[in-house]
Amino acid sequence: MNRLTAHFRSKFFAGVLAAIPLGITIFVVVYVNAIAQRIFPTRYPLVGIAVALVLIYFLGIFVTSFVGRQVLRLFDRVLGRLPGLRDFYRTWKQVVVTPDVDSGVFARVVLIPDESGRVRLLGFTSGRPVPGSTDILCVFVPNAPNPIGGRLYFVPQAECRFLTVPTREALKCVVSGGNFVPDGIGASLPRIGS
Numbered sequence: 243m244n245r246l247t248a249h250f251r252s253k254f255f256a257g258v259l260a261a262i263p264l265g266i267t268i269f270v271v272v273y274v275n276a277i278a279q280r281i282f283p284t285r286y287p288l289v290g291i292a293v294a295l296v297l298i299y300f301l302g303i304f305v306t307s308f309v310g311r312q313v314l315r316l317f318d319r320v321l322g323r324l325p326g327l328r329d330f331y332r333t334w335k336q337v338v339v340t341p342d343v344d345s346g347v348f349a350r351v352v353l354i355p356d357e358s359g360r361v362r363l364l365g366f367t368s369g370r371p372v373p374g375s376t377d378i379l380c381v382f383v384p385n386a387p388n389p390i391g392g393r394l395y396f397v398p399q400a401e402c403r404f405l406t407v408p409t410r411e412a413l414k415c416v417v418s419g420g421n422f423v424p425d426g427i428g429a430s431l432p433r434i435g436s
Contacts, residue, residue, distance in 0.1 A: 270294065347382050351412040353403040353431070354381055354395060362403070362431060364412060365395065369404075372396065387419045 274297060275290025282289065304310040350369040353362040365381040372378050377399045384392035405412070407426035414422050 270298070347380070348409050348413075351405045351407045351409060352379075352381060353405065353427075354383070354397050355401060363395075364416065364427070366409065366412070367402065371399070384413075384416050386416045389413060389416045 271291055271294045274294035275288070278290030278293040282293075305314060347368055348366045350367050352365050352367050354365055355361070356363055363383045365383040367379045367381045369379065372380050378396050379399050379402055381395045381397050381402065382392055383395060384390075405426050407424045411424040412427070415424060415427065
C-alpha cells in the first residue's frame with residue numbers, strides 16, 4: 243500500500259508541476275483574448291490570441307533589455323525580503339528554470355561518480371563548499387525527465403568534474419531523457435577501461 247501511495251503522490255506532484263506553466267499560459271492567453279475582445283470588438287473570436295502572442299513577445303523584449311533586467315532585479319529584491327513569501331520564493335527560484343538559472347544551486351554543471359564509481363551522474367552545484375567544510379560541495383542530481391525532483395549529494399570537490407556546458411543545455415539533456423546530449427558532456431566522460 244505504501245508503494246501505491248508513494249507512486250500516486252509522486253505522479254500527482256509531477257502532474258501538478260507540469261500543469262502549472264501550461265495553466266498559467268492558457269490563463270494569460272484567454273485573459274488577454276477577453277480584454278482584446280472588449281477593446282477591439284470584432285467578429286473574429288481568436289484575434290485576442292494574436293494580441294496575446296504579440297504582447298508576450300514584447301514582454302520578452304522588455305525583460306531582456308537593460309531596463310527590464312533592472313525591473314526584474316527590483317522585483318527579485320522585493321520578493322526576497324517579504325516575510326512569509328521569502329522562503330517560498332527563494333525555494334522556487336532555485337528549482338524552477340528562470341532567467342536567473344545560472345545562479346544558486348544551478349550555477350555550475352558537474353559530473354559526479356555514483357556509489358559504484360563506474361557510472362557518472364549529471365548534477366548541478368553552486369561551486370561553493372558547504373558551511374563548516376572547505377572541500378565538500380552540495381550537488382543536486384535531478385530526475386529525468388522531471389528535473390524538479392532529485393537527490394542531494396555531498397561530494398568532495400576533487401570528485402566533481404566541472405563541465406563547460408551551459409546550465410540550460412544540461413537541463414535540456416535532463417528533460418529530454420538523454421535524447422539531447424550537449425557536446426561537452428560526452429567529452430568529459432571517462433573512457434571505458436580507464
